[in-house]
Structures are given as C-alpha cells and as structure tokens.
C-alpha cells in the first residue's frame with residue numbers, strides 16, 4: 001500500500017489491527033516459559049526438550065527468513081501478514097493439542113515458520129502506512145505492543161490461575177485462542193489494505209527491487225558489528241528471558257511459578273512504555289552508538305547480579321528491563337541508517353537469519369548445560385554453567401557495541417563527504 005495517498009485515520013486503524021496481531025503473536029512465542037516446569041513434572045520433558053520447543057522456532061528461519069523478506073516484497077505486507085498469521089495459528093493449535101513431544105515440536109516449528117516472516121511483514125506494514133516523522137514512533141510503539149503480548153504470557157499464571165492448576169495444556173489452548181484473534185486482526189488489516197490499494201492505485205506488490213546475493217557482501221563493518229551484537233544480545237534475551245528464566249527463578253531463587261512469571265513479566269511491561277520512549281530520545285539526540293553500548297552493557301551486569309549476588313531479583317530485573325527496552329529501540333533505526341534504503345529488507349533478513357541461528361543455538365546449549373549438570377531445585381548450582389554461558393555471550397555483545405561506538409567518529413568523518421550517518 002502506498003502511504004502518500006491515504007488519510008491518517010486509516011493509517012491508525014491499520015496500526016491498531018497490526019498491533020493486535022503482533023500482541024497475539026508475541027503471546028504465543030512466550031507461552032512455553034510459564035509451562036516449562038509443568039512440562040517437566042507432568043510430561044517428563046528434559047530441559048533439552050524444553051529448550052528445543054523454543055529453538056525449533058528459530059531453526060527453519062536460519063534459511064527461511066531471507067525468503068520471507070523476499071516474499072513480503074513480492075506479495076505485499078498485508079497479504080503476507082494474513083498468510084503467516086494463519087500458519088502461526090495452525091502451529092499454536094498443533095502445539096496445544098499434540099499428545100507427544102514430536103507433535104508439540106512440529107507445532108512450534110510451524111509457528112516459527114510463520115512468525116518470523118510475520119514480524120518482517122508487520123515492520124513493512126509500518127513503513128507502508130507511516131512515512132517521515134512518525135515512522136520511528138510507530139515502529140517503537142508497535143514493538144512495545146508486542147512486548148505487551150510477552151508480558152501477558154508471563155502474567156498468565158496469575159491471570160489464568162485455574163488453567164495452570166489443571167495442567168500444561170489449558171494455557172496452550174488459551175494461546176491458541178489468542179493466535180486466532182491475531183489472525184482475525186490480520187484479516188481485517190488485509191481487507192482494509194486491499195480496499196485502499198484499489199482506491200489509491202499505488203505501486204503493485206512485486207515491483208520491488210529483486211534480491212541479489214552480492215548485496216550481502218556490500219554492507220560495511222559497522223553493519224557487521226551490529227549483526228554480531230544482534231545475535232549475541234538476542235540469543236541471551238530469548239534463551240534466558242523467554243525459555244529458562246522463570247524456571248531459574250523458581251529453582252535458584254525459590255520463587256513459586258506465579259511470582260517467577262510475574263517478576264519476569266516486568267521486563268516486558270517496562271518495555272511497553274520504555275521502547276517508544278528510548279526511540280524518541282534516540283531520534284532527538286542522535287546518540288545511537290552510546291545508547292546502544294549502554295543498553296548492551298546492562299545485560300551482562302544483570303546476569304552477574306542474578307547469578308553472583310544475593311541482591312534482590314528486582315535489581316537484575318530492572319537492569320535487564322532497561323537493556324531490553326533500549327537495545328531494540330536503537331538497533332532497528334540504526335540498522336536503517338547503516339545500510340542504503342534500497343537494501344534495508346535484505347539487511348534485516350540477513351541479520352535475522354544469523355540471529356535465529358544464534359537464538360536456536362543458545363536455547364540448545366543452555367538446555368544441554370542444565371541437563372548435563374542436573375540443574376534443578378535440588379541442585380541450584382547446576383544452573384551456574386548456563387549463567388556463565390549467558391554472561392560470556394552478553395559481554396562479547398557489549399564488546400561489539402563498543403566497537404560500533406569507537407568507530408562512530410570515522411563514520412561521521414566519512415559521512416561528512418557522503419550521506420549523514422549517526423554517531
């Protein structure tokens with residue numbers, strides 16, 4: 001859909017629908033963490049299997065997300081949002097109603113195939129309907145609404161206490177109903193977009209510049225620092241916060257399921273408001289690299305605080321919450337500034353290919369480390385290797401953010417003769 005021809009009201013209706021769809025998608029993504037302990041108790045799943053249920057989301061996307069980006073260009077954001085939301089619903093239902101691990105894993109695989117391309121399609125929807133001054137705000141706000149979905153999933157043991165007292169399955173059925181809502185919102189968005197496209201006669205999907213492998217080799221060093229930071233930082237955030245943190249809080253810090261889910265949820269809750277706020281500040285000040293380095297630094301600090309001290313869990317939670325809000329708020333607008341606009345889709349696709357590989361590996365390595373040492377409520381020290389692993393990854397990620405910052409002066413100098421680049 002071409003933005004220049006529609007009224008702001010339609011843009012905001014589309015924004016609300018896309019946000020509802022994003023909310024549901026994030027809820028389903030984070031629906032495994034709160035039932036991890038129940039899966040172990042009631043179905044005898046190992047930590048490796050639980051890690052696999054999230055890792056398998058990422059595995060197909062190590063390849064497919066590049067194709068997904070190309071398909072979004074080819075068929076348009078609205079159609080791809082609708083198609084992928086339908087795939088996600090099928091995956092969520094299969095996960096909830098499967099009698100065994102293989103079926104559940106297949107459901108998560110299907111969900112993963114749909115969800116990452118869905119995320120690119122929703123980003124593309126924002127760029128379709130919001131140009132110029134409001135794009136960063138719209139993107140930050142939509143990321144924030146996605147975090148609301150994650151927050152709701154973490155709060156679900158409190159909100160849907162009865163479902164959790166029955167067992168592992170009812171929470172996943174609730175996730176399936178929410179995925180159906182996401183599909184309904186995607187359908188409404190597609191219908192509106194189709195009408196707008198007919199009225200505006202904007203550029204037809206499929207006219208976008210084609211994908212060329214040589215594009216991948218032309219990104220500068222700053223882009224690659226950002227890619228490595230993206231991989232390491234998201235690997236820790238997703239493997240820890242979305243897979244193992246609730247169980248870790250239960251077993252190491254002695255919280256019950258509801259309290260562990262609640263404290264985890266505040267990270268997402270803070271991000272709902274803080275992500276658009278940090279994006280706004282970043283836009284105003286233009287201090288991308290220092291903000292990114294600061295946000296990246298808070299992650300290893302929070303891991304160290306949680307694993308090496310007896311300080312309140314709130315301290316680690318607040319630190320990780322700031323990191324979780326600040327890094328994405330800066331990373332996506334910064335990536336748009338580091339690569340030419342015509343190759344932005346390719347750049348994000350490539351970043352997410354590598355990110356998905358890193359997140360899958362981190363989930364598997366963390367689960368394997370826990371199983372190998374027999375981490376449990378009776379052996380809380382068994383979680384130490386996992387936390388050391390997360391500490392190392394997040395520290396290396398911070399190193400990349402520092403490299404980005406340290407080379408910012410050179411980029412500024414080069415930018416003086418070419419286009420404007422951020423500090």
Ligand SMILES: NCCCC[C@H](N)C(=O)NCC(=O)O
Nearest residue numbers: 025026029116119328352355
């Ligand atoms: N909904 C959770 C998975 C999203 C993964 C996606 N590749 C991504 O990085 N999105 C940006 C973000 O900050 O969530």
